[in-house]
Amino acid sequence: MQGFGKFLETFFNAEVAARYLPDILSGMAVTIGVGLAVTVTGLAAGLALAILRAMGRGWMRLPIVAFVDILRALPPLVLIIIFFFAFPMIGVEMSAFTATWLALSLVLAAYAEESVWGGILSLPRGQTEAARSTGLTWWQTMHAVILPQAIRIAIPPLTNRVIAVAKNVALGSVVALSEVLNLAQSATSAAGNPTPLTMAAAAYLVIFIPAMLGARRLESRFQWRT
Amino acid sequence: MTPLLELAGLRKSYGALEVLRGVDLRVFPGELVCIVGPSGSGKSSLLRCCNRLEESTGGHIIVDGEDITRAGVNINQVRTRIGMVFQQFNLYPHLTALDNVTLALRKVQGKSPAEADALGLAALERVGLADKANNHPAQLSGGQQQRVAIARAIVLQPKLMLFDEPTSALDPETVGEVLKVMRELREAGMTMLVVTHEMGFARAAADRVIFMDAGAIVEQGPPAEVFGAPKHDRTRAFLARYTAGH
C-alpha cells in the first residue's frame, strides 16, 4: 500500500500537475498545430505527386519514384536532425518548427503518393476509356472519374499513415520544438518529479485517440465498394 | 449520299504487330453495320481508332465530313458526336446511374445541373431505367448496367454509335434486354457500328455484315448473303465454328 502511495505521488502528483498544466496545454497547441500543418501539406503534396506521375511524362516518373523510396527508407528523426543541425552549415537556417514540419510533410507526401498511386493503378483502364469516349479531357477524367475512386481506395491505408506521421511531431522535441514532450521533459527536471511526463503521455492520448476514432469513422463511411 | 463514317486505308500497329492492314469502310446515315470475325482479328482496334482511343498508324478516318486524324482537330468535341459502348460497361462505380449519364453533359457541354438532369432522366427513360436513376452501378444487374452505359452515350446525341461486344459479358438472360434497346435505337434512326458475336442479332437487325480476319475485311454484304452464302472459305469456316459452338 505504501508502494502504491509512492507510485501515485511520483507519477500523479496533483501539485506538480497543477503547476505545469499551462505548459502542457501550450505544448498541446503546438503539437496539434504542427500535426495539422503536416497533414495538410503532406497530403496535398502526395496527391500532386501522384497526379504528376499519372501524367506519365517519362522524365517525371523516375524522380518521383526515387523521392518516394528515399523518404520511405530514411528515419524521420534523421531527416529532422539534418534539417535542423546540418542545413545551417550551408546557409539554410531552419527553426525547429520548420525542420519538423518540412521533414514530416515530405515523409507523409511520400506515403500519400504511394497510396493514391496504388489506387489509380488498381482502377480498370476502361474507366479512363469510357470517360474519354464521352469527350472528357484528360484532366476532367482525372478529376471527375479517376481521383474520386483512387482516393477512396487510398483512404484506409492513408488514415493510419497520417496518424503515424502526425504522432512523430514528438520527434521535434529532439530539436527543442516546444511541443508537449519537450516542455514536459524540461518540467520534469525542474520539478524533480515525472508527473509532467505522465501528463505528456495523457496529452498525446487526448489528441490521438479521438483522431483514431475519427479515422475509423471515415474509413467505414467510404467503404462503398463491394 | 455521303457516308457518316469513312475509313480509308486505315492501318494500326502495336509495335511490330500490324493489326489493321489498310481497312476501307463506309457507313451511311441510319445504317446498322455488324462486324463479326475471330478473336484477335482487329475488330476492337478498328472501333477504337474511330474515336481515337487508339491512334491509327496510317490512313484516314472521316467522320461527318471531317478528317479526325488531322492535327488540330478538337478530339473531345468529336467524341461527343461518337458514342461508345464497351464490353465491360465501364460505368463509374462512385456515381449514381444519373450522374454517370450526365457527367459529360456538365463537363464537356457545360450544361447546368438542372438541364443535365432533365436530359439524363430522358435518356434513362429511353433505356427503361428512369426508376434506377439514383442507384449506384453495384446495385444494378449486368443488363441494367449496360443499358445505363448506352444512355450515357446517347444522351450526348451522337451521330454515330460504336458497340464493342456489348452483350459478351452478360448473363444469357439479360442479353435480350440490351439487344432490344439497340433495336429501338436503330428504329429511331441511329447510325450504328456493332462488333458482336450475337449472330442472331446480326442476321435479323443488321443492314450489312462485315467479316474481318487478320486485320482486313474479308467480305461484306447483306446478312442473308454473308450468312446464307458466304463467298470465302475463311468466312465459311468461321461461321461453321460459330454456329456449331453455340
Added chain:
Amino acid sequence: MDALLTNFFNVGVFKQVLPFLLEGLLTTLGLSVLVIPLGLAGGLAVALLATQGNRLARILVAVYVDLFRALPPLVLLIFIYFGFPFLGIDLPKLLAVALGFLLNNAAYYGEIFRAGLASVPAGQMEAARSTGLTRGQALIHVVIPQAVRNVLPDLLGNSIEVIKLTTIASVVALPELLRIARDAQSLVYNPSPVVLAALIYLALLWPLVRWLSRLEHKNLVAE
C-alpha cells in the same frame, strides 16, 4: 557547392568516422534483431487474444492496442527511461528501449496479425477440427500459416518502420547509428557524419522498401 561538399559530403570526415558509424550500424542491427522478433511474438499473442480470447480479454486487448497506437513511441520511451528512476527502478538503457518497443510494436503487429487471422475463412478451422486436430493444433498448423502469408507485405512494412524507429534510442544515448553520428558531428564540428548515417540507413533500407513496393503492387494486380 563547395560549402555543400565540405559540410555534407566531406570525404576526409567520412573516412575518419566510418569505422565508428559501422559499429553503430551493428548496434542498430542488433537492436532490430532483438525488438522485431519480440514485437512479432507480442503481436501474435495480442491477435490471438483479440480473436480467440473471452470477452474480457478482447476488451482489454482492444483498449491496449488503441492506447499504444495513439501514444508516440518516443513519449513512451522517455516515460520509461526518465520516469522509472523516480521510483528507484533504474532500468538499463537496452532494457528500457526493449520494453518500450515491445509495448509499442505488439500493438502494431497485433493489428496486422488480427487482420490476417480474420482473412482466413472459418471453414479452415472447421475442416481442421473435423479431422480431429485440437483448436491449438488447428491454429498452429492451418490457420496461422495462412494468416501470416496473407499479411506478409504489412509485416515487412511494419518491420521497416521498426528499424527506422530504432533511431529514437539515440535520445536515451544508446549508441546506435544515429547517436554515434551525432556524437561524431559534435566532435568534428561538421554535419557530414549525420549525412553519412543517412546514406547508411538508405543503403540498408532502400532494398527493403523496393521489395515491399513490389509485394504491394503484386497484391494490387492479383485482386
